[in-house]
Amino acid sequence: MAVARGSHSGAQFLDPAVLARISNLELLAKTVVDGFLTGLHRSPYLGFSLEFAEHRQYMPGDDIRRIDWKLFGRSDRHYIKLFEADTNANFSVLLDVSASMSYGSHEVSKLDYARYLAACLTFFSNRQRDRVGLVTFDHDIVEYVPPSMKHLDTILHLLDRASAGRAGSLREPLLKITELLGRKGIVVIVSDLYERPEEVFNSISLLRARGHDVIVFHVLDPAELSFPFEDSSSFEDLETREQIPVIPNRLRDDYKRLVAEHVETVQRRLTENRIDYVLLDTSKPLDLALFQYLLARERWTRKR
């Protein structure tokens, strides 16, 4: 996967810590997307309609195949032919809002990170003239916005006030979502996947079986990955409120091993079924997720 990180200064807006200071989610998404796109070597706007719209001056990163050579011959300038992009995909974000998503060892919780990501992707897709939708779920569907060109504001509003509270699961809500999403499209699942790998796979494979192009963003806090705790403490489960005494020093290695095994197993099982899996560290910028999205979008386009 050829992913290039631009050195443009706009990349700084992909840092979650910076994003946390932007309260307006639409502005955040626009900032991220624009900043991200500015850094790309080629235009991400991939409208493949035959209906001509206008010319625009060539910008670094634009595909040189889009240069109107005839016009170049007449004017000795590089112009690109722009066409009206088709509304060619249903793009749905499935956002896990279970209590475990509220965890955050730094200023950005997993849910915040997931909300930024969902907003950015939705914004991005909407610019691509995709129909955008949103489903939030824990152990059941919490909010459902069906895919539409006009639902960006609604989605951003819902994302803005999304909060985690109840215990979560994957199978039941995803089964319902599968029923809800009739038309094939791109389905982005943003979750911390606290289920057994088999359960994760079985739940998500339903969507895949329906023909959706599924991208799974596995959002984890760095503390969940590195288990940096030192003091003996009672660890309380955010969802079940169960407590167990833990001596971190004695458990860290085992824990990290188990998490790695879990991630590896989930990734393997999903990938085997042609489901994109991206592990996201909430302390890292969003670009990895965006690139992954772009690849999926591109793949989707090719399929058509």
Added chain:
Amino acid sequence: MSLAFLVPLFLLGLAGIVVPILVHLTRRQRRNVVTFPSLMFLERIPFQEQRRRRIQHWLLLALRSLALALLALAFARPFLDRSDLSLGAASGPREIVVLLDQSYSMEIGDQFTRALDEAREIFADLGPLDRASLVVFGQGARVVARSTGDRLRLNAALDTLSISSSSTSFGPALKVAQTVLEESELPVGEVYLLSDFQRIGWAGDEGVYLPAGAKVISIKLSEDPPDNIQVTDVDLIRQAVSGRERITPTARIARNGGVDALEVDVRLELDGQEIQTRTVTLDANGAASVAFQPFTVSQPHTRGSIRIPTDELTADDVMNFVVSPGTALSLLIIGGGGGSTDASLYLRRALEISDDGRFRLTHRRTNNVRAEDLDGTDAVIINDARIDGVSAERLRNFVQAGGGLLVVLGERSGWPASAQDLLPGAAGEPQDRLQGRGGRLGHLEYGHPVFEPFSGPRSGDFTGARFFRARNFVLSDSASVLARFDDGSVAFAEQTYGLGTVLVWTSTLDSFWNDLALQPVYLPFIHRVSEYIGGRTEALPWFTIGQVLDLGDPAALASAGLVSAESAELSDDRDQVALTPSGQSIDLSSDDGPRYLALDESGFYTIRPPGTDPERPFVVAVNVELEESNLTTLDPEELVAQVTSSAPNPDAAPGFVQATALQMEDQERRQALWRWMLIAAFGLLAAETLMSNWVSRRTAAATLTTT
């Protein structure tokens, strides 16, 4: 025996037991709780098999709680209260008060002897530190021996006791017991009440409150009440027959109990000689009157008795009285003779009507009073006469010496201004009261001896009299009003002058200005007024037990029946001696002040100068209080409950409460349970320390092994 605490406030420290539990629970919640998204992975690690944090070491918790409880209990200074045991076993120092009924009903059977025996037994059981008081009681209470541990003295006091003639009253005796216990410093108080428990002795409102903790032991000595016959009353009716006074005694006999009718001989005795005997038949719980033949009394201070055969209760089988020949009151009526009418007609007729000839009248239809007229005269009635200055001065001297004067204001009345101060005010002009049906008497001073007999219902109605004219009368400062007309003007006024009394009636005593003379109350009214100004008082034929006679008060002596102080050789400046019915003599010195003679024996008291033997000494008859003859008993527990169930009054019994507190402190100090509790608490805390350390080490070792 019960567990008590000297400082029970420290028991609040028992609430500290919850502290270890709270600490445990709060520590569990607050100790480094780290929220984590999911324990999914942590629970898979073998270490998660470690037990959940709950109360795991119950023994440790029990040790800590017990240690805290013992500390709190130790500070509350517990002790085993053995007060109850000491009460029962008489092992502790006791303050014992023996209340012994001395009333005359105790003579029934062997009640009094048994009472003495019971008291001896109580004194025999006295411990070395015990103290006892002996109180005898009848109507009053007398402390014979107070708070002593000397058994010999107590028993000697018992030997001197005898039955009194008094009636029963528990109140004073229990008050004495209350005082003794309150003033005692001994921790245990006991009151022994030895009595036949007559109901008449306890009203229930005596206000006796024995100190808290005091114990009352009642010993009832009476059994079923016997068949008792008593002389309840004697009526002495005087009559003047052929110039001689005769007295007809009528006795009333009553019987309590019995089954069949009983014939009883009733005997009249005079000066110790049997005069007559009558037989009367008494049914069960019946009563009868016995009228004796009249007898003539020729000697003053004649002792009389109505006597029936003695039964178990002998004190009420005789009733004593003293009679003397009646003395006529010498009255002088001046005036009322102007013209052809006789203004004194009604007055004279009223005073001449009496069975016993108590008034001796002299009537002079003039306006002047001669000196010889006043000799031997007890009272003077100026009836509508104009008195000159000389006569007024004679009357002033007469009144000042103790004579009585009644001035009746009529048409012809007049009084010299020089002697105005003798009257209770100044007489004015006649005032007609012709409107309507005339005036009436609107207010009478029924508390005054003149009107006192008319105070009861149907005892004489003055309101029927109509007054058409009366003289205005302006009262002097020293006067008092005995009657007013319905318009508020004075009808009858009084003033004391010297040793005598002056009364003024502002209307007439005939039928000219009013019709009082035609009313039924006229005669008794005139008799009462005459007796009052003549200084005659009703002589009491007998006194009852408990009354006191002031031998220094002539009025009291007169009411007691003293006919002549000279003949009885009694005078104020001589010592006197009273011989009681039991033969004891009581000295009554001639020092200034009252000379009180307490009449506490039934029979005859003879009062005479010491060393003399007057022919007819002054004698006073005394009878027992007849309510004591009512032998109905009350439940002793009722009495005991009333005097012991009252709330303790710390203000009234500081000594006893203080003694109780001292006793509690003493018990606590001797037992010193707090020391053992402190030792046990520290021991438990040490054990807790060792055990918790052991548990910690064991837990750490187990953790290492598991990891």
